[in-house]
Amino acid sequence: MTQVFKFGGASIQDAAAIRRLGELLARFRARPLVVVVSAMGKTTNALEALLEAAREGEGDDYRDRLETLRREHLAAVESLFGTRTGPVTERVEALITELDRRHRRHAGRERSFHYDQTVCFGELLSTTIVSAWLEEAGMATQWLDARELVVTDDCHQAANVDWQATAERVRGLDRDDGRIRVTQGFIGGTAEGASTTLGREGSDFSAAILAHCLDAEEVTIWKDVPGLFNADPRRFDNALQLEQISYGEAIELAWHGAKVIHPKTLGPLQQKAIPLTVRSFQDLEAPPSTIGRDTRFDTQTPSLILREAQTLLEIRPRDFAFMDEARQHDILGRLVEAGLHAGLIDSGAMRLSLCLDGHPERLEPLVASLCADYAVARRDDLTLLTVRHADDALLAALGAGRDCLAERRNADTAQRVFPGSQCRGTWHIPA
Ligand code: ASP
Numbered sequence: 001m002t003q004v005f006k007f008g009g010a011s012i013q014d015a016a017a018i019r020r021l022g023e024l025l026a027r028f029r030a031r032p033l034v035v036v037v038s039a040m041g042k043t044t045n046a047l048e049a050l051l052e053a054a055r056e057g058e059g060d061d062y063r064d065r066l067e068t069l070r071r072e073h074l075a076a077v078e079s080l081f082g083t084r085t086g087p088v089t090e091r092v093e094a095l096i097t098e099l100d101r102r103h104r105r106h107a108g109r110e111r112s113f114h115y116d117q118t119v120c121f122g123e124l125l126s127t128t129i130v131s132a133w134l135e136e137a138g139m140a141t142q143w144l145d146a147r148e149l150v151v152t153d154d155c156h157q158a159a160n161v162d163w164q165a166t167a168e169r170v171r172g173l174d175r176d177d178g179r180i181r182v183t184q185g186f187i188g189g190t191a192e193g194a195s196t197t198l199g200r201e202g203s204d205f206s207a208a209i210l211a212h213c214l215d216a217e218e219v220t221i222w223k224d225v226p227g228l229f230n231a232d233p234r235r236f237d238n239a240l241q242l243e244q245i246s247y248g249e250a251i252e253l254a255w256h257g258a259k260v261i262h263p264k265t266l267g268p269l270q271q272k273a274i275p276l277t278v279r280s281f282q283d284l285e286a287p288p289s290t291i292g293r294d295t296r297f298d299t300q301t302p303s304l305i306l307r308e309a310q311t312l313l314e315i316r317p318r319d320f321a322f323m324d325e326a327r328q329h330d331i332l333g334r335l336v337e338a339g340l341h342a343g344l345i346d347s348g349a350m351r352l353s354l355c356l357d358g359h360p361e362r363l364e365p366l367v368a369s370l371c372a373d374y375a376v377a378r379r380d381d382l383t384l385l386t387v388r389h390a391d392d393a394l395l396a397a398l399g400a401g402r403d404c405l406a407e408r409r410n411a412d413t414a415q416r417v418f419p420g421s422q423c424r425g426t427w428h429i430p431a
């Protein structure tokens, strides 16, 4: 059965990392193997900046940025292939020329369409180099264009997958012909052939789409951390690795803002009971984390998630009326229209509280619209803490010395909103 491996930008950020990727793959002899790769390092950000420069009139800034992209990718090629760079250099040069040509052709189109036709080149470049390097290192590969495999609608920058059409396109890729199949994460294509993207950090989702459609045995996401943790190890000095959690638990963690796996990744795997393993590409001996059907370990360790730069809105009807369903419907409708997500929603008889990401371009129009019809109290620079499987003692310890401005709790999830100033620095999970 097929294995699907996904490598993010950090695991292929330069020639040394690509070499390490080759060594890693040489150890895995199992076939069929599909390898899904992101753009190198921060290339996607660089392409977004290139697009902005292009839309502002394609001056020196645009040309400098294009040249930097070209130089960085060619530097990796030269470092990997030494004097034998010929065919790979040509392919990289051809992609850069094509990127320049395509973006010009579509410059007059709406931004999100233009974005997808431009930004997809990060993954096309990275997979071209990775695939050539694996060949060079003695592994047979087949480079596949994900825009021809992952069929989507034309909702650009957040394309929706056509599962049936994708299953048809990938048919046969689970046949073992000895080759490693190398393809791009993050990108897809419409039935008409326009390039699309699945949303930032969407390569995990790409791996899940292919695994789902191929009825794969397992998906492995190779990361620069050994696995999943019960809190962000950069913020919590005693975060613990979670070795085994269920799909449902992982979906909850991702939904509440744990930045481990793209939230859309898990549904398609859960449906086919395909396990997802998160492993370190730096330390192959480190124990991995696995997400699967087993729910037994979910409640053993509390998990903590911090979301910063939050804004709390307390919305009240002006006329002593109740915050009934009709008013909630009205307010949440405006939230949806503004394209905002509330990490916490809590209602009372005469109040609806929303804790939102402080996304100024979206937040300010929403607040203005609400203020026209409701009494709105607002607080900025807050931190939303979500705790899964907490007991009272843990919550009390976490709240000590912090002013709780809003809260919500159900059987397995507790949330508290604190002033951001009381939440900075390193946290310690109380025993
Ligand atoms: N390269 C894309 C991004 O940076 C997709 C990904 O890395 O998953 O958003």
Ligand code: MG
Pocket (backbone or CB within 6 Å): 008, 009, 038, 039, 041, 044, 201
């Ligand atoms: Mg990336």
